[in-house]
Amino acid sequence: xxxxxxxxxxxxxxTVVFEIYERRLQQVKLQKGVWLSMALFEDVLQITTDNGRxxxxxxxxxxxxxxxxxxxxxxxxxxxxxxxxxxxxGYIRYVFDAPFNVEEDYGNKYVLRLxxxxxxxxxxxxxxxxFVRFKELQDKTFYATIEPDFxxxxxxxxxxxxxxxxxxxxxxxxxxxxxxxxxxxxxQFITLDFSTTNPTNVISAYQExxxxxxxxxxxxxxxxxxxxxxxxxxxxxxxxxxxxxxxPEKL
Amino acid sequence: MNAExxxxxxxxxxxxAKYDVSxxxxxxxxxxxxxxxxxxxxxxxxxxxxxxxxxxxxxxxLTNHCIFDCAYCVSRKSNDIKRAAFTVQEVVDxxxxxxxxxxxxxxxxxxxxxxxxxYTMERLVRIAKKLRTEHNFNGYIHLKxxxxxxxxxxxxxxxxADRLSVNLEMPTEEGLKLLAPEKNRHDMxxxxxxxxxxxxxxxxxxxxxxxxxxxxxxxxxxxxxxxxTPETDKQVLHTANHFYxxxxxxxxxxxxxxxxxxDNRLPALNTSVPMVRExxxxxxxxxxxxxGFQVNEIVDEQNPHLDLDIDPKLGxxxxxxxxxxxxxxxxxxxxILRVPGIGVQSAQKIVSARQFxxxxxxxxxxxxIAVNRAKYFITCNSRQFERRDLAGTAIKQYILSQSQxxxxxxxxxxxxxx
Ligand code: SF4
Numbered sequence: 001x002x003x004x005x006x007x008x009x010x011x012x013x014x015t016v017v018f019e020i021y022e023r024r025l026q027q028v029k030l031q032k033g034v035w036l037s038m039a040l041f042e043d044v045l046q047i048t049t050d051n052g053r054x055x056x057x058x059x060x061x062x063x064x065x066x067x068x069x070x071x072x073x074x075x076x077x078x079x080x081x082x083x084x085x086x087x088x089x090g091y092i093r094y095v096f097d098a099p100f101n102v103e104e105d106y107g108n109k110y111v112l113r114l115x116x117x118x119x120x121x122x123x124x125x126x127x128x129x130x131f132v133r134f135k136e137l138q139d140k141t142f143y144a145t146i147e148p149d150f151x152x153x154x155x156x157x158x159x160x161x162x163x164x165x166x167x168x169x170x171x172x173x174x175x176x177x178x179x180x181x182x183x184x185x186x187x188q189f190i191t192l193d194f195s196t197t198n199p200t201n202v203i204s205a206y207q208e209x210x211x212x213x214x215x216x217x218x219x220x221x222x223x224x225x226x227x228x229x230x231x232x233x234x235x236x237x238x239x240x241x242x243x244x245x246x247x248p249e250k251l
Numbered sequence: 252m253n254a255e256x257x258x259x260x261x262x263x264x265x266x267x268a269k270y271d272v273s274x275x276x277x278x279x280x281x282x283x284x285x286x287x288x289x290x291x292x293x294x295x296x297x298x299x300x301x302x303x304x305x306x307x308x309x310x311x312x313l314t315n316h317c318i319f320d321c322a323y324c325v326s327r328k329s330n331d332i333k334r335a336a337f338t339v340q341e342v343v344d345x346x347x348x349x350x351x352x353x354x355x356x357x358x359x360x361x362x363x364x365x366x367x368x369x370y371t372m373e374r375l376v377r378i379a380k381k382l383r384t385e386h387n388f389n390g391y392i393h394l395k396x397x398x399x400x401x402x403x404x405x406x407x408x409x410x411x412a413d414r415l416s417v418n419l420e421m422p423t424e425e426g427l428k429l430l431a432p433e434k435n436r437h438d439m440x441x442x443x444x445x446x447x448x449x450x451x452x453x454x455x456x457x458x459x460x461x462x463x464x465x466x467x468x469x470x471x472x473x474x475x476x477x478x479x480t481p482e483t484d485k486q487v488l489h490t491a492n493h494f495y496x497x498x499x500x501x502x503x504x505x506x507x508x509x510x511x512x513x514d515n516r517l518p519a520l521n522t523s524v525p526m527v528r529e530x531x532x533x534x535x536x537x538x539x540x541x542x543g544f545q546v547n548e549i550v551d552e553q554n555p556h557l558d559l560d561i562d563p564k565l566g567x568x569x570x571x572x573x574x575x576x577x578x579x580x581x582x583x584x585x586x587i588l589r590v591p592g593i594g595v596q597s598a599q600k601i602v603s604a605r606q607f608x609x610x611x612x613x614x615x616x617x618x619x620i621a622v623n624r625a626k627y628f629i630t631c632n633s634r635q636f637e638r639r640d641l642a643g644t645a646i647k648q649y650i651l652s653q654s655q656x657x658x659x660x661x662x663x664x665x666x667x668x669x
Pocket of ligand 1 (some may be wrong): 317318319320321325326327328362363364431554
């Protein structure tokens with residue numbers, strides 16, 4: 001058994017695949033981060049992400065998967081579930097070892113598992129498209145914070161750019177401390193330094209009508225409810241509690 | 252904007268609009284043009300009310316003033332309630348500001364009838380027009396057409412709205428006569444016919460000239476209220492089927508009657524909302540639209556009502572045991588879709604996966620089918636087949652005893668009521 005340690009990025013994962021084939025490794029285990037521990041007795045390889053090697057693997061995948069299939073693989077990786085890395089690796093190896101496109105072979109455990117992971121990631125991506133709540137700042141930027149379970153921010157750019165082409169916006173993942181910024185032209189990943197920003201400054205930086213619209217939205221949410229049809233279980237299933245702190249109507 | 256006044260208006264006019272169950276915001280393909288605001292494509296639910304319904308549109312009435320007196324409606328003339336009316340600009344501002352904050356996919360605008368049909372409709376159209384032309388707004392707009400509005404206004408509405416709907420309200424003409432004597436079915440059906448023809452005409456134009464303007468690209472829908480009048484599910488579903496077939500409707504919505512008014516023509520105020528029945532009607536509707544079922548297969552003379560304790564697909568399967576078992580590794584997609592416990596996605600996965608090898612129970616389970624139900628109706632790559640010689644009633648018992656349907660409890664209390 002060889003343990004391969006990589007940086008957790010998609011390129012890193014593809015580099016890992018390259019190494020596995022080059023070194024003809026059979027039994028492998030993946031781990032994210034850097035090699036710190038002396039307690040590992042197995043073989044350990046620290047893999048340095050190499051864009052050239054990753055690119056070659058990517059091309060190989062491109063020739064064996066549909067564009068949609070490749071997109072799904074990327075989405076599955078964004079799940080960042082460490083215990084699932086092995087599954088994703090297994091999937092890639094199955095894709096390379098099979099003589100034809102196997103992305104729909106749901107009888108295979110890797111294909112099936114990948115489709116499950118993709119489903120949960122996409123569900124959260126979709127939920128973020130629904131539950132992002134912008135607040136308007138004084139400089140007319142619309143600002144939203146999120147805390148998704150999976151790292152879905154990279155999957156959100158297109159949706160929000162297509163939708164809000166005429167307003168500046170920032171969606172910030174406060175769990176992973178990075179955000180996506182649209183400045184009316186381009187989309188960029190950014191990090192904000194909150195340690196220097198006094199929280200009260202942020203509040204007063206909201207545009208004058210901001211609280212009015214939040215209140216109107218809360219009121220609307222209440223008025224739209226039909227008490228005679230109350231169904232708390234269904235409600236909770238649709239809006240899991242962990243999202244509430246970002247939804248004005250649930251505050 | 253006067254915060255207090257606008258808040259009060261929104262409370263009144265959202266409250267009065269909430270009984271309209273339509274909330275869909277999908278089916279349109281409006282792109283964000285010239286760096287404007289918004290698009291209408293995939294229909295997102297932005298929140299859910301505490302009763303579990305999806306909120307995707309700002310659903311409001313322009314006004315709850317009404318010259319009519321329909322018995323089932325809170326806005327009826329004779330009901331003593333607070334009245335309010337939005338200005339055109341107020342609706343536009345609310346829509347834009349809610350949309351920019353990602354609260355909504357767009358606007359669903361309906362109205363009580365004030366003055367007359369055209370006067371009301373003209374204002375609805377003016378709001379849509381303003382949103383599209385002055386604000387470059389490409390979000391979703393659903394206008395509820397006012398029965399009796401002129402063709403010219405309907406035509407203009409279709410240019411700005413993604414979807415138009417005329418609510419049938421009662422599943423049959425008799426029902427409507429009883430509860431809304433001032434309304435007549437002709438006034439409702441006439442604009443539906445007009446819209447249908449217009450949509451067909453414009454779609455043809457669009458295929459010839461790419462630049463031709465879109466006309467109600469998400470089509471038209473309608474709503475029927477169930478449980479206010481004594482119609483059977485057979486009548487309800489035949490009405491729906493008729494409108495799907497003859498008017499190309501995109502959706503029929505079924506709204507379980509919520510008693511809001513005491514009136515001797517209506518169920519008493521303490522009657523519970525027929526939620527299970529409503530749910531079964533939606534399931535039956537899905538069977539017609541996505542599973543290839545004919546309406547006659549779902550309800551007939553012997554079965555004018557949908558079973559409340561089991562879903563209509565299981566109901567059909569139990570009445571047609573001779574059609575089973577189906578071999579999962581050979582059968583056509585159409586047949587697999589008829590197996591209880593197998594949904595559209597799993598059925599498609601099965602058909603894809605079996606090209607690589609025969610599927611067994613373990614794989615079917617992983618693909619996502621409800622083996623608990625399906626096992627009585629299918630064979631696969633395994634010697635096991637559960638049905639043996641079970642009769643339909645036995646299968647039903649087995650399935651019911653194993654499933655913790657969220658509805659069983661409510662179903663029994665409802666059954667007691669009737
Ligand atoms: S016409 Fe419409 S708003 Fe007026 S009472 Fe009838 S259903 Fe209500």
